[in-house]
Amino acid sequence: MSIREKDFRGVDLNLLVTLAVLLRERSVSRAAACLHLGQPAVSGALARLRELFDDELLVRVPQGMAPTARALALQAELTPLLEQLQTLLFAAPAFEPASATRSFSLGMSDWVEIWLAPKLLPRLRALAPKLRVALETTDPFTGSAMLEQGRMELGVSVFAPGPAWQQTRPLRSMGFAVVYDPKQLPLSAPLSLDDYLAHE
Structure with a gap:
């Protein structure tokens, strides 16, 4: 299949994400909250989608909003396409140690x-x-x-705290050993912190 570039002119792919969320939530205000957008922005996107598809897509009913037959058909096709696109764009590539060359x-x-x-x-x-x-x-x-x-x-290693994006996790706990000559320092084991600090 060849892509006809001119078919995509003027189409904002973010509109399709908005449509998918609107059809899932069936509410402009809930969709706006999911998308972290203002309600007027989502209402404006819905108006553009209605113009793009020449269909009401969502109509008001006593229970809220209901999808049209066209909207349901779009939802069935659009959801798997967006999931594929999300995987393509954001999923980390599989790491195979046996064949990795990096x-x-x-x-x-x-x-x-x-x-x-x-x-x-x-x-x-x-x-x-x-x-x-x-x-x-x-x-x-x-x-x-x-x-x-x-x-x-x-x-x-042992690291001082860094920026929030840097993650740390304990690998192992290790202590310190004090070595001394009992002929020069008449100390008895176990050595206490006060014993240690009392000497140069």
């Missing part, structure tokens, strides 16, 4: 790299042999900016 930038602190990379990289090679991973050095102070600037796509 590159990822993974930010890690040096100590995280020592702990995680020896386990992670062989597993990645087995599951996604064509994937390329570049390890970038990051830390709590630079991680957020590196994500913002696109210098890494994922970071594994």
Whole structure:
């Protein structure tokens, strides 16, 4: 099938979305709320749709608004078309690790790299042999900016809070160890925070 471009001149595809919502809600005010538009804007869109299709589309009845036969026929055809278009425009493409060939930038602190990379990289090679991973050095102070600037796509470290769009999730809890010589510091285990702070 060839597309006749001139048939689409003057047709705003947003009108079709408005029509789909109007036919679903069967109310201008409810449709306006769903579309985050003012009621006058949706009423204006309905007037344009009536002109476009040369049909009333929705008529007033005691219970609210009822679709015409033309509107019901349009709804049956339009809903699956809009769903297809939405998937085409906004659905994330499927990611297949076994065949993926793209590159990822993974930010890690040096100590995280020592702990995680020896386990992670062989597993990645087995599951996604064509994937390329570049390890970038990051830390709590630079991680957020590196994500913002696109210098890494994922970071594994301790990070200071960043903008709201940056998402974090705990991976593992790790503590610190204090090493001391009992000949120089006569302390008994377990070491308390007061013991620790009492010494230089």
